[in-house]
Amino acid sequence: xxxxxxxxVQTSSRTALGIFPLLVGTLVALxxxxxxxxxxxxxxxxxxxxxxxxxxxxxxxxANVVDFWLPILLCCCGLLLxxxxxxxxxxxxxxxxxxxxxxxxxxxxxxxxxxxxxFTELFMAGAAGGAWALFTxxxxxxxxxxxxxxxxxxxxxxxxxxxxxxxAPWSPPNATGSATVRFPDNxxxxxxDTYRLSPITIYIALSAFIFVLLTLSGSRWGxxxxxxxxxxxxxxxxxxxxxxNIWLAMLMCGIMAGLAGGxxxxxxxxxxxxxVSGGIGFLSLLxxxxxxxxxxxxxxVSFAFALLYSAGLPLRTxxxxxxSLIGVFLGILVxxxxxxxxxxxxxxxxxxxxKLLADAGGEKSPPPPTIEIxxxxxxxxxxxxx
Amino acid sequence: xxxxxxxISKNFGPLKANDHITFTFEGGLIYAILGENGAGKxxxxxxxSGYQSASSGxxxxxxxxxxxxxxxxxxxxxxxxxxxxxxxxxxxxxLENYIEGKPFTxxxxxxxxxxxLSTRCxxxxxxxxxxxxxxxxxxxxxxxxxxxxxxxxxxxxxxxDEPTTGISAEQKSQLFxxxxxxxxxxxxxxILVSHxxxxxxxxxxxxxxxxxxxxxxxxxxxCQTETLVQMMFGKRLSKxxxxxxxxxxxxxxIYRFSVAARLFTIHNINLEVREGEVIGLxxxxxxxxxxxxxxxxxxxxxxxxxxxxxxxxLVGMWWVFGEILDESSAVLNLARIAILILVLGPMFKSLxxxxxxxxxxxxxxxxxxxxxxxxRGYRDLLERGVAYLAAGRLEEGLVAGLTLVDHAxxxxxxxxxxxxxxxxxxxxxxxxxxxxIKGRPxxxxxxxxxxxxxxxSLSLLPANLRLILLENPTRGLDVESAGxxxxxxxxxxxxxxxxxxxxxxxxxxxxxxxxILVFSSGQTTLVENPExxxxxxxxxxxxxxx
Numbered sequence: 031x032x033x034x035x036x037x038x039v040q041t042s043s044r045t046a047l048g049i050f051p052l053l054v055g056t057l058v059a060l061x062x063x064x065x066x067x068x069x070x071x072x073x074x075x076x077x078x079x080x081x082x083x084x085x086x087x088x089x090x091x092x093a094n095v096v097d098f099w100l101p102i103l104l105c106c107c108g109l110l111l112x113x114x115x116x117x118x119x120x121x122x123x124x125x126x127x128x129x130x131x132x133x134x135x136x137x138x139x140x141x142x143x144x145x146x147x148x149f150t151e152l153f154m155a156g157a158a159g160g161a162w163a164l165f166t167x168x169x170x171x172x173x174x175x176x177x178x179x180x181x182x183x184x185x186x187x188x189x190x191x192x193x194x195x196x197x198a199p200w201s202p203p204n205a206t207g208s209a210t211v212r213f214p215d216n217x218x219x220x221x222x223d224t225y226r227l228s229p230i231t232i233y234i235a236l237s238a239f240i241f242v243l244l245t246l247s248g249s250r251w252g253x254x255x256x257x258x259x260x261x262x263x264x265x266x267x268x269x270x271x272x273x274x275n276i277w278l279a280m281l282m283c284g285i286m287a288g289l290a291g292g293x294x295x296x297x298x299x300x301x302x303x304x305x306v307s308g309g310i311g312f313l314s315l316l317x318x319x320x321x322x323x324x325x326x327x328x329x330x331v332s333f334a335f336a337l338l339y340s341a342g343l344p345l346r347t348x349x350x351x352x353x354s355l356i357g358v359f360l361g362i363l364v365x366x367x368x369x370x371x372x373x374x375x376x377x378x379x380x381x382x383x384x385k386l387l388a389d390a391g392g393e394k395s396p397p398p399p400t401i402e403i404x405x406x407x408x409x410x411x412x413x414x415x416x
Numbered sequence: 417x418x419x420x421x422x423x424i425s426k427n428f429g430p431l432k433a434n435d436h437i438t439f440t441f442e443g444g445l446i447y448a449i450l451g452e453n454g455a456g457k458x459x460x461x462x463x464x465s466g467y468q469s470a471s472s473g474x475x476x477x478x479x480x481x482x483x484x485x486x487x488x489x490x491x492x493x494x495x496x497x498x499x500x501x502x503x504x505x506x507x508x509x510x511l512e513n514y515i516e517g518k519p520f521t522x523x524x525x526x527x528x529x530x531x532x533l534s535t536r537c538x539x540x541x542x543x544x545x546x547x548x549x550x551x552x553x554x555x556x557x558x559x560x561x562x563x564x565x566x567x568x569x570x571x572x573x574x575x576x577d578e579p580t581t582g583i584s585a586e587q588k589s590q591l592f593x594x595x596x597x598x599x600x601x602x603x604x605x606x607i608l609v610s611h612x613x614x615x616x617x618x619x620x621x622x623x624x625x626x627x628x629x630x631x632x633x634x635x636x637x638x639c640q641t642e643t644l645v646q647m648m649f650g651k652r653l654s655k656x657x658x659x660x661x662x663x664x665x666x667x668x669x670i671y672r673f674s675v676a677a678r679l680f681t682i683h684n685i686n687l688e689v690r691e692g693e694v695i696g697l698x699x700x701x702x703x704x705x706x707x708x709x710x711x712x713x714x715x716x717x718x719x720x721x722x723x724x725x726x727x728x729x730l731v732g733m734w735w736v737f738g739e740i741l742d743e744s745s746a747v748l749n750l751a752r753i754a755i756l757i758l759v760l761g762p763m764f765k766s767l768x769x770x771x772x773x774x775x776x777x778x779x780x781x782x783x784x785x786x787x788x789x790x791x792r793g794y795r796d797l798l799e800r801g802v803a804y805l806a807a808g809r810l811e812e813g814l815v816a817g818l819t820l821v822d823h824a825x826x827x828x829x830x831x832x833x834x835x836x837x838x839x840x841x842x843x844x845x846x847x848x849x850x851x852x853i854k855g856r857p858x859x860x861x862x863x864x865x866x867x868x869x870x871x872x873s874l875s876l877l878p879a880n881l882r883l884i885l886l887e888n889p890t891r892g893l894d895v896e897s898a899g900x901x902x903x904x905x906x907x908x909x910x911x912x913x914x915x916x917x918x919x920x921x922x923x924x925x926x927x928x929x930x931x932i933l934v935f936s937s938g939q940t941t942l943v944e945n946p947e948x949x950x951x952x953x954x955x956x957x958x959x960x961x962x
Binding site: 248249250251253254256260264265266268269270 | 811814822827
C-alpha cells in the first residue's frame with residue numbers, strides 16, 4: 031500500500047508541476063497581448079467582448095467553434111500516439127490533404143445509397159491519410175529517412191498532388207482550379223437539426239480521444255510506445271516490436287488526420303478547395319507541444335485554440351485589427367508556455383533528484399557515465415536505505 | 417607539484433557521498449583510488465575535475481587554496497580528467513578535436529595545431545593521424561588523443577577513470593608506459609580510478625581505499641592483493657565456480673560467415689556452439705567480435721522484409737512521381753527528382769547486401785537448433801531463444817526514465833491488451849529477491865548502479881533461452897558485482913543455455929570460457945583449452961603471433 035500511496039503522491043506532484051507552465055505562461059502571454067492591444071489603441075475588454083460575442087454567446091457561434099475544434103482534436107489524438115513513440119509526425123498536413131482527396135474521390139465519382147456513400151467516403155479518407163502516414167513510417171524504418179524529412183517531402187507531394195487534381199482531372203468546367211464542384215447533398219455528412227454540427231464527426235472525435243486516452247494510460251501498447259519514445263534501441267532489445275509499433279502509430283495518426291480531412295470536405299466546405307487543411311495540422315502540432323504530450327489537456331488546449339481562431343474574422347471587420355493578430359497572440363501564448371515549460375523541466379529535474387535521493391539515498395548522475403554506476407550502489411548501501 | 421584535499425565532504429540529502437576526506441598527492445607519483453561501486457570515488461574525482469562542487473572542504477594546489485566550480489576552472493588550475501568513454505566529438509577529425517577547448521581564436525590555425533599535435537604525439541610515442549575521423553579510432557586511440565589534448569591545455573594533474581575498460585592488452589601496456597613517463601619525467605600527479613586490482617598493482621605507487629564515502633585505507637605498493645581486497649570490501653571474496661557443464665549437442669552452427677568490422681573484414685568464420693558451453697571472444701577493440709555477435713542475434717543485418725518493402729516502396733514512389741511529372745514546370749520537376757533521390761537513396765543502399773548474397777554461390781549459413789536463421793531479425797530470434805545484452809546498458813537494453821516495474825511490464829509477454837500492473841509489481845519484487853538487486857520496484861532504472869542495472873537486464877531475459885550473447889558483461893563493475901553477474905550467468909548453463917561473450921579483460925575470458933575465439937587481423941583462431949592459456953599467450957594470439 032505504501033508503494034501505491036507513494037505513486038499517487040508522485041503523480042499528483044507531477045500534475046501540479048505540469049500545470050505550472052500553462053498557468054504562468056498564459057498569464058505572461060495575456061500581459062504581452064494587453065500591451066500589444068494598448069499599442070493599437072484597442073481596449074482589451076472590447077476584444078474579449080467581441081471574442082465572446084462571436085464565439086460563445088450564441089448557439090450557432092458555439093456550434094461553429096465546435097465544428098472548427100473537432101478536426102483539430104482528431105489530429106491531436108493521432109499526434110499524441112506518434113509523439114509518445116518519439117515520432118515527430120510533421121507530415122500530418124499531407125495526411126489531412128490526402129484524407130480530403132480520398133473522400134473527394136468517392137464523393138465526386140461514386141453514387142451509393144446515403145449510408146454506404148458516407149461510410150465509403152470516410153473509409154477512403156481514413157485509408158488515404160493512413161497510407162500516406164504509413165509510407166512515412168516505412169521510409170523511417172526501412173529506408174532510414176527521418177520522419178521529419180519524410181513528412182516534409184510527403185506534405186510537399188500531397189499539396190502538389192491535390193493542386194494537380196484541381197487543375198486537371200477534377201477541375202470543374204471553366205473554373206480556375208481553386209476548388210472542385212460542390213458535392214451532391216447525398217455525399218455530405220448529415221447535420222444536426224438544431225445546430226450546424228456533424229454528429230458523425232462528434233462520435234468519431236470522441237471515440238478517438240477515448241481510444242487514445244485508454245491506450246496511453248493503461249494499455250500494453252501505450253507502455254511500449256512510451257518506452258520507444260524514450261529509447262527505441264533499448265525498446266527493441268526488450269523484445270518490443272518497434273518497427274510494427276512505428277507503422278501502427280503512424281497508421282493510426284494518418285487515419286485520424288485523414289478523417290479530419292474528410293470532415294473538412296464533406297461537411298464544412300462541401301467541395302475540395304486548394305490548401306484544404308488550412309494549417310490545422312500545424313496547429314495540432316502546437317497544441318500537442320503545448321499540452322506537453324498530456325492526453326487529458328489536449329481537448330481543452332485545442333478548444334481554446336479553436337475558439338481564438340474562430341474569432342479572427344470579426345476582429346478585422348469590427349475593430350479594424352488585422353485578423354493575423356490572432357496568430358500573433360497564439361504565437362505569444364505558445365512561446366510563453368514553452369519557455370515556462372523549460373523552467374518546469376528544470377524544476378522537475380531538481381524535485382525528482384531530491385525525491386530519488388530521499389527515496390534511495392543516491393545521487394543522480396550528470397554526464398560522465400561511470401558516475402551513475404556509483405550512485406545506485408551508494409543508494410542501496412547508504413544510510414537512508416537502511 | 418602538490419595537490420592537497422582537506423576535509424572534503426559531499427552530501428546529497430542525508431547521504432554522505434564523501435565524508436571528510438583529507439589527503440596529499442605528491443608530484444611524480446601515480447595514485448590509485450579503489451573502492452567498491454558506490455564508495456564515493458567518482459564523486460571525489462568529479463569534485464577535483466570541477467563537475468561538482470564540494471559541500472565543504474578545501475582544495476590546495478602547491479599550498480594555495482583554489483576554487484574549482486567547473487571543468488574549465490579545473491583545467492585552468494591544471495587538473496584534467498580522462499573518462500572511461502572519452503568525451504570527444506566523433507564526427508570531427510583528430511585535429512579538430514585537438515583544437516577544441518583551446519583558448520578562443522577566430523581562425524583555427526590548423527597548421528600550427530597539426531605541428532603541435534605531431535610533436536606531442538612523437539614525444540609520448542603515439543601515432544595519431546590528424547586527419548582521421550574520431551569515429552574511426554579505437555577506444556585506446558581516443559584515449560591517446562584525449563591525453564594529448566589535456567596535456568596541451570597545461571594539465572599537470574591527470575585523473576583517469578577506468579581507462580583500461582575497452583582497450584586491448586597491447587594498448588593498455590602502451591598507456592601505462594605513457595602514464596609512468598608523465599609522472600616520472602614531468603613530475604605530474606596521475607590518479608587512477610579503477611576496479612581492476614591487477615592494473616593498480618602494475619601501474620601505481622600508492623593506493624587510497626574509499627568505503628561508504630570515507631577514506632579507510634592508504635597503502636604503498638607493492639603489497640598483497642588480498643590486503644587490497646580486504647580493505648575494499650571488508651571481507652575475502654570467493655571465486656565463482658566455473659566448472660564446465662556443456663554437452664555435445666550443438667545449439668548454434670555457423671559456416672562461411674563474414675563480418676565487416678571497423679578495422680578488418682573477417683571471412684569464413686566457422687563455429688559450433690554446444691549446449692551449456694561458454695565461448696569467449698577475444699581481440700582488439702574493433703576487430704569484429706561485437707559485429708559477429710550482433711549478426712548472430714539478427715541486429716544490424718538485412719532481413720527479407722527489408723528488401724521486400726524497399727522494392728515495393730521504390731515501385732510505388734516511382735509510379736506516383738511518373739503520374740504527375742509531366743504536368744508541372746521544369747523547376748518543380750527538378751525539385752521532385754531531388755526529393756526522389758534523397759528519399760529513395762538509402763533504400764537503394766539497403767538492397768545491396770541482398771543482391772550481393774544472391775550472387776554468392778556459397779552463401780553463409782547460421783542454424784539454431786537445426787533451423788536456418790540467416791534472414792531473421794532480433795525479435796524473431798528472441799522468441800526462438802536467442803538474447804543479446806549490449807555493453808551500453810542504458811543505451812541498448814534498459815530505458816532511462818522508466819521504473820523497474822515498467823520494465824517488468826514491458827518484458828511480460830501476456831496476451832491481454834492492458835498492462836497487468838499487479839503482476840509486473842510482483843515479478844519485480846521477485847526479481848529483486850532472486851537477483852539480489854539493490855533497488856526498489858518504483859526506482860527509475862538510471863538511478864541504479866551499473867551492477868544492479870546488469871542484474872535487472874538479466875532478470876528481464878526470458879526463461880529457457882538457447883543462447884545468450886553478451887558484450888563486455890562486467891563493464892565498469894567491481895570484483896564483487898562482476899562475480900555475482902557471472903554466477904547468475906553460469907546458473908543459466910544448467911538449463912542448457914549456451915553463452916557467447918566478448919570482453920577486453922583477458923583474465924575474464926580465460927577464467928569463464930570453455931573455448932575462446934580469437935579475432936586477429938581479419939582472421940579467427942579457436943582456442944580449445946583455455947585452462948592451459950595465459951594472458952600473455954592470449955595477448956600474443958590477439959597480436960597475430962601464432
